[in-house]
Amino acid sequence: MIAELKGVGKEYQTGDQTIVALQPTTLQLNEGELLLIIGPSGSGKTTLLSLLGCVIYPSYGDLWVDGQNVNKLNQSELARLRLNTIGFVFQNFNLLAPLTAEENVIMPLKLQGVNSAEARARTEQALKTVGMTDRRRNLPKQLSGGQQQRIAIARALVTNPRLVLCDEPTASLDKNSVGIVMQELRALADEGKSVAVVTHDPRLKQYAHRIVEVDNGVVNEVNEFND
Numbered sequence: 514m515i516a517e518l519k520g521v522g523k524e525y526q527t528g529d530q531t532i533v534a535l536q537p538t539t540l541q542l543n544e545g546e547l548l549l550i551i552g553p554s555g556s557g558k559t560t561l562l563s564l565l566g567c568v569i570y571p572s573y574g575d576l577w578v579d580g581q582n583v584n585k586l587n588q589s590e591l592a593r594l595r596l597n598t599i600g601f602v603f604q605n606f607n608l609l610a611p612l613t614a615e616e617n618v619i620m621p622l623k624l625q626g627v628n629s630a631e632a633r634a635r636t637e638q639a640l641k642t643v644g645m646t647d648r649r650r651n652l653p654k655q656l657s658g659g660q661q662q663r664i665a666i667a668r669a670l671v672t673n674p675r676l677v678l679c680d681e682p683t684a685s686l687d688k689n690s691v692g693i694v695m696q697e698l699r700a701l702a703d704e705g706k707s708v709a710v711v712t713h714d715p716r717l718k719q720y721a722h723r724i725v726e727v728d729n730g731v732v733n734e735v736n737e738f739n740d
């Protein structure tokens with residue numbers, strides 16, 4: 514198991530209002546599975562993903578990621594946990610525009626202080642995994658949306674994270690690229706990583722090992738894969 518929520522809830526205070534973003538939730542995320550997180554807008558999907566990503570603290574309950582009790586970590590310990598354990602993939606790729614594809618991919622290894630020969634070898638391998646070796650010297654703007662997302666996946670992978678978290682990774686892609694990107698994410702899960710994907714798109718269900726639906730802050734396992 515890579516992550517576990519035990520009665521975890523999240524509330525936000527805005528002025529005198531309390532917004533319940535996530536009701537008490539108990540959920541496990543295992544190695545070797547792609548978990549799809551679906552549900553309507555504002556239901557709490559991103560909140561759930563942000564908790565798994567150690568980006569926010571639970572309001573209550575216990576959250577464990579990679580064997581560590583997130584509740585007890587301070588901000589810099591959380592940052593280290595994110596850098597070493599988690600890869601993030603976003604809807605808008607979040608690549609750095611002035612850097613080439615390979616410079617974007619190598620960035621997390623530089624942050625980790627990995628020596629440059631090893632960093633170059635691992636970058637090469639990550640680019641190969643996503644089939645983008647031949648475009649390594651291109652700037653993001655010279656790549657299609659699908660290609661940029663594959664570079665973003667390579668960047669998420671290069672640190673060999675146990676957990677890969679994706680927020681609407683296919684939302685700005687055409688149909689063909691959706692398939693390519695999802696097959697890559699599925700392959701990562703099949704190789705033993707945990708992959709969690711937030712989406713509005715019911716077509717992604719075919720790539721999931723497991724699906725949970727978030728509705729009004731309540732998380733439920735979905736056993737029926739068809740609409």
Ligand SMILES: Nc1ncnc2c1ncn2[C@@H]1O[C@H](COP(=O)(O)OP(=O)(O)OP(=O)(O)O)[C@@H](O)[C@H]1O
Pocket residue numbers: 525526527532533534552553554555556557558559560561
């Ligand atoms: N920082 C915040 N401060 C106050 N309220 C917040 C904050 N972040 C999220 N919320 C509220 O928590 C609820 C859940 O939001 P969340 O972003 O998790 O939903 P979502 O399912 O990801 O939505 P979408 O699909 O539209 O991205 C919403 O009512 C939202 O307005």
